[in-house]
Amino acid sequence: MRQIVLDTETTGLETRDGHRVIEIACIEISQRRLTQSHFHYYLDPERDIDPGAQEVHGISREFLAGKPRFSEIAAEFLDFIRGAELVIHNAPFDCGFLNYELSLLGLAPLETVCAGICDTLKMAKDLYPGKKNNLNALCERYAVDHSHRTLHGALLDAELLAEVYLAMTRGQDSLMIELSSSPRSSDPQAAQHEYPELFVLRASEEECAEHERLLAAIDAESKGQCLWKKTAA
Numbered sequence: 001m002r003q004i005v006l007d008t009e010t011t012g013l014e015t016r017d018g019h020r021v022i023e024i025a026c027i028e029i030s031q032r033r034l035t036q037s038h039f040h041y042y043l044d045p046e047r048d049i050d051p052g053a054q055e056v057h058g059i060s061r062e063f064l065a066g067k068p069r070f071s072e073i074a075a076e077f078l079d080f081i082r083g084a085e086l087v088i089h090n091a092p093f094d095c096g097f098l099n100y101e102l103s104l105l106g107l108a109p110l111e112t113v114c115a116g117i118c119d120t121l122k123m124a125k126d127l128y129p130g131k132k133n134n135l136n137a138l139c140e141r142y143a144v145d146h147s148h149r150t151l152h153g154a155l156l157d158a159e160l161l162a163e164v165y166l167a168m169t170r171g172q173d174s175l176m177i178e179l180s181s182s183p184r185s186s187d188p189q190a191a192q193h194e195y196p197e198l199f200v201l202r203a204s205e206e207e208c209a210e211h212e213r214l215l216a217a218i219d220a221e222s223k224g225q226c227l228w229k230k231t232a233a
Contacts, residue, residue, distance in 0.1 A: 002029070002083065002084040003029040004081050007155075015100040023041070027158045029162060029165075058153075081113060085116045085118060086114050138164045139163075144163045
């Protein structure tokens, strides 16, 4: 299984107001191991950034001057995520923005390119209902060091989320390994040799007689309420 942990930063909260993606980061996980492969760009949104959004991520319009536009990295981005499962915290937000960017280019949405989307926020709410389930809270819950996260950033947040996701799903991974390691065969003859033959040791006549004497004593003591003798009858 190839998975891509993805995060974005944006100029604001709503695509309907024309807000755009200004940072995108993808971290690759293969067979539940972090690889050295990642995808990361700052992007020129061709518009101003809301002051509230800038307070969260600290990215200014001046910093983004001269950075590529989304249209310039779209093909590379789609090639990077193609066929993988996306792991995103609050997936509707990031997917909504990325699908908006793709729609501006006349391209199909993410769901037609990737193998699926896992929303870790929904997963966390199912595991810990009624508790804080933002990225900071999950880092603390799973002992992931986030002391250097003073501002939001797509690359940093994707790296932290990758560690959190692996910790959240560690039990599922152990179960899958256990199930996949159990030998199974559709050949009845082969199946007979998967386990050693059961050895049966039968009671001797003396042991059977002693057993009957014990049951008789129990039956007498309980005034005929010995369940073993009733069942046998």
